[in-house]
Amino acid sequence: MPTVSVKRDLLFEALGQKYTDEEFDELCFEFGLELDEITSEKEILIREQGGEKAEGASDVVLYKIDVPANRYDLLCLEGLVRGLQVFKEKLEAPRYKRVSPADGGEPQRLVITEETASVRPHAVAAVLRNITFTQERYESFIELQEKLHQNICRKRTLVAIGTHDLDTISGPFTYTAKPPGEIRFKPLSQSREYTAAELMSLYKTDSHLRHYLHIIENEPLYPVIYDSNGIVLSMPPIINGDHSKISLNTKNIFIECTATDLTKAKITLDMVVTMFSEYCDEPFTVEEAEVVYPDGRLSVYPELAYRTETLSGDFINKRVGINESAESIAQLLTRMCLRSEVSGEGDLIQVEIPPTRADVIHACDIMEDAAIAYGFNNIVRSTPRTYTVANQLPVNKLTELLRQDLAAAGFTEALTFALCSEEDIADKLRKNITETRAVHISNPKTADFQVARTSLLPGLLKTIAANRKMPLPLKLFEISDVVLKDETKDVGARNNRRLCAVYYNKSPGFEVIHGLLDRVMQLLDVKPGRNQGYHIQAAEDSTFFPGRCAEIFSCGKSIGHLGVLHPDVISRFELTMPCSAIDIDIEPFL
Amino acid sequence: MADTGLLEALLRLLEKVDGGIDSQDVAADLGVDHQLIVGAVKSLQALGEVISAEQKSSKRWELTGEGREIAEQGSHEARVFNAIPDEGLPQNELMKMPSGKVGFSKAMSNKWIRLDKAHEGGPRVFKTVETIEDTVRDKLQLVQKGLSAKLEDKEKNELKKRKLLSEVTVKSYWITKGSSFSTTITKQETELTPEMIASGSWKEKKFKPYNFEAMGVAPDCGHLHPLMKVRTQFRQIFLEMGFTEMPTNNFIESSFWNFDSLFQPQQHPARDQHDTFFISDPALAHEFPQDYLERVKQVHSEGGYGSQGYKYDWKIEEAQKNLLRTHTTAVSARMLYKLAQQKFTPVKYFSIDRVFRNETLDATHLAEFHQIEGVVADYGLTLGNLMGILHQFFTKLGLKKWVEVGNSGVFRPEMLLPMGLPEGVSVIAWGLSLERPTMIKYGINNIRELVGHKVNLQMVYDSPICRLDS
Helix, strand or coil: CCEEEEEHHHHHHHHCCCCCHHHHHHHHHHCCCEEEEEEEHHHHHHHHHCCCCCCCCCCCEEEEEECCCCCHHHCCHHHHHHHHHHHCCCCCCCCCEEECCCCCCCCEEEEECHHHHHCCCEEEEEEECCECCCHHHHHHHHHHHHHHHHCCCCCCCCEEEEEEEHHHCCCCEEEEEECHHHCEECECCCCCCEEHHHHHHHHHHCCCHHHCHHHCCCCCCEEEEECCCCCEEEECCCEEECCCCCCCCCCCEEEEEEECCHHHHHHHHHHHHHHHHHHECCCCEEECEEEECCCCCEEEECCCCCEEEEEEHHHHHHHHCCCCCHHHHHHHHHHCCCCEEECCCCCEEEEEECCCCCCCCCHHHHHHHHHHHHCHHHCCCCCCCCCCCCCCCHHHHHHHHHHHHHHHCCCEECCCCCEECHHHHCHHHCCCHHHHCCCEECCCCCHHHCEECCCCHHHHHHHHHCCCCCCCCEEEEEEEEEEEECCCCCCCEEEEEEEEEEEECCCCCHHHHHHHHHHHHHHCCCCECCCCCEEEEECCCCCEEEEEEEEEEECCEEEEEEEEECHHHHHHCCCCCCEEEEEEECHHHC | CCCHHHHHHHHHHHHHCCCEEEHHHHHHHHCCCHHHHHHHHHHHHHCCCCEEEEEEEEEEEEECHHHHHHHHHCCHHHHHHHHCCCCCEEHHHHHHCCCHHHHHHHHHHCCCEEEECCCCCCCEEEECCCCCCCHHHHHHHHHHCCCHHHCCHHHHHHHHHCCCEEEEEEEEEEEEECCCCCCCCCCEECCCCHHHHHHCHHHCCEECCCCCCCCCCCCCCCCCCHHHHHHHHHHHHHHHCCCEECCCCCCEEEHHHHCHHHCCCCCCHHHCCCCCCEEEECCECCCCCHHHHHHHHHHHHCCECCECCCCCCCCHHHHHEEEECCCCHHHHHHHHHHHHCCCCCCEEEEEEEEEECCCCCECCECCEEEEEEEEEEEECCCHHHHHHHHHHHHHHHCCCCHHHCEEEEECCHHHHHHHCCCCCEEEEEEEEECHHHHHHHHCCCCHHHCCCCCCCHHHHHHCCCCCCCC
């Protein structure tokens, strides 16, 4: 969930009303948001960097508000206020309008060349005319772009936004891609020109920009936008040019979004212009811009598309579990910025989805908004009549029953990790990693998560190692899943439920572990015997001490091993006493 | 138990006195070491109310080593006097005696002897009196007999100065008769024996009382892990509510079932390397229900089923990527798909099993945890039903503030309809972690103390049974 931080007093001023913290918290809840924290820049600095750094920082009260992940229209003060005012029925949702240039002139044009195809093929653009910034509006404009970059733009990988002072540049603009050595311009906040290659090394140490370098770093061509005079507007998704940077005095803004995902680029552009067209001389109008594709196709942006969905009041009532008239449901939806009216045919409701609500992609989203506006706490709780008979998963049922009796037999249950290092399941058990049939993880952050375990034994031995101060003997067990590669499964691997137990004492206690096997078999109602019963037979296994290991057979099928652990295994797990163990597959007993 | 004879001797002494007696006096009377009497007192106390004894401390005079020697052999001056024959003794010979020096000067100052310095053959010592009275020895012998009270303080202090006496603190007991005083002793039995039961002799015996303040002996047993005890209770709750357990024994899952089938777009941050463990071997899943996969692709890239879709280029290569499942909802998806392949019947499903996140680890986050999940599929389920069933579930848990620990919702049509579930069927679901409520229940702050090999086994041994609703 993104968190939006707004100045409380500014928010109340825009809402035309003051609230206590409790009242505002309540309002947020009703609107489906959460007032996460009440703080100030100073408090944040004190918490994060200590009192000294915070000296002189602002103590203006900030509200931090958690916003649902796909509500991009609530990521700035302007959008929040608009949403809340409409919800409180103090304001009618504005209609966003795309307009042609006022003086009958040509729209701004962005031409995409085919070189962009390999790196970042999409671009959209729009113009905000005659905008009036104040310090707060300007900051909010910058902050919204950052929020969009972090959310819908997926840290600029999908979409990158560039905003420019239109009066410093002249179209048509060209969106192309060039080798890094051939791109040369003065970027924002720098005093001289750099080549793109130089910039990439310059930004390696930039705490903010270094996170975006990987997006194009290894590409032969970097995306770049020029104006008709060869001035660089931006090198997306990294940095804008200094020449066209916007300021408090900027009146006309050229906005471009370059992207690998066109849908997200359109939504992002719509968000920027719908939020800030409020400050244009003609509020909520946006001047169109043309985008020409390499194949000659021409598109006009921003789309600012309104869509109408028709659904019945009955649908909403049945899905939410309420009983409201179509009219009242239409009113609920209108309060959520989904202008709705009853169409006259039965209880059908026409719901208009504005360009700000890109999150509404299905009738179920409309239903959810109706529920929010109705108030979740007002919905009557009811028990579904769904009649079903419960069943346990057989392997879990068996596990539950065995666990109880293993504890009754004097063994204590351990709970160890399913992920471990290669060393744990191979070297430390004196096995070769290739013979383990282990599933390997491609992106472990540490060695502790290299593989899924193929045996429960390492976990138990590590548990003993962490509890060496406990009185001897230590008797531990675990019944849980290991993971083995298995070509016959759709994903190429399967779980295997195993029972493992260890006995750790001054003497190996093979007879104790052997006795446990006998007890387990007694519990499973398998009698000793060669054919229909179970028996053990001397075996060699590198994990065990030579001559002290046996393979366990049940009904003629090998189900595991028991024995005294090899001294090297014991020392590799940082243990000092002899130890015997049993490890069996319990799935044959289902 | 002290010797019975001694105990009875003590009791007989006690019988004769009104009031009580001091254990020191008993020791003196019976002529035994005081420590033996102390032992006897303790043994008698253990028998019940035969005697009562109160510890007290008193000062008393005792002979030093030198004092005892003098009490036996006489004072140094007396020994010097007695060593001198009538014809006298050369001074140098007298000085060779062990008591020579001290005895000589004392005897001189007592005027028992004289020194003739001018005697031919060297200085010679002569008696000056016929007999002497060795008062030092007499006094010390009095003290030795325990009769130090007969000496004056001045005398005792003088002897103390000569390091013949010392004053010591003595602990003793003031012994009085108990409520069941008797001069004979019945030996108390420690435990009932089979012989006593057989012979009936237990009726005559007195039994040593138990110390009910002491802890018992810990039973020799194994223990279940607290997290697993809580898991058992959650399973129980679901079973009581009629939910069937899903087969979640497949940690390795394809991105298709873990994300795509749930209508999670392929660019979603949860599918990032930073959040999910991907598998390098076996890297890809190789088998999918083909026509279902096509429908999933369509709903993502173009929409359909009443949805706008996400309108992006859906790639099979992304869907094939194997991973460690990030939620058990992957299994719910498989189950719902399976359900859709037959004539629809309402179902209630649950699972509690491990899920994996490639997250940054801290005191409450591990790379793996147990997810609890409940799913209900039926015609016409409402949000009111979801809230109702959550209320029932969390009431059984005894948790009032359930919003804090879980997530819930209604599965999207874009997930359900491509599976082939009928249009009117809704599926409500909720999930929470097993670890969080367990940590709250058992008051554990660091998840590593609960899960994994670093667990403190003592905590496992000591953890109470799990009753979620109390």
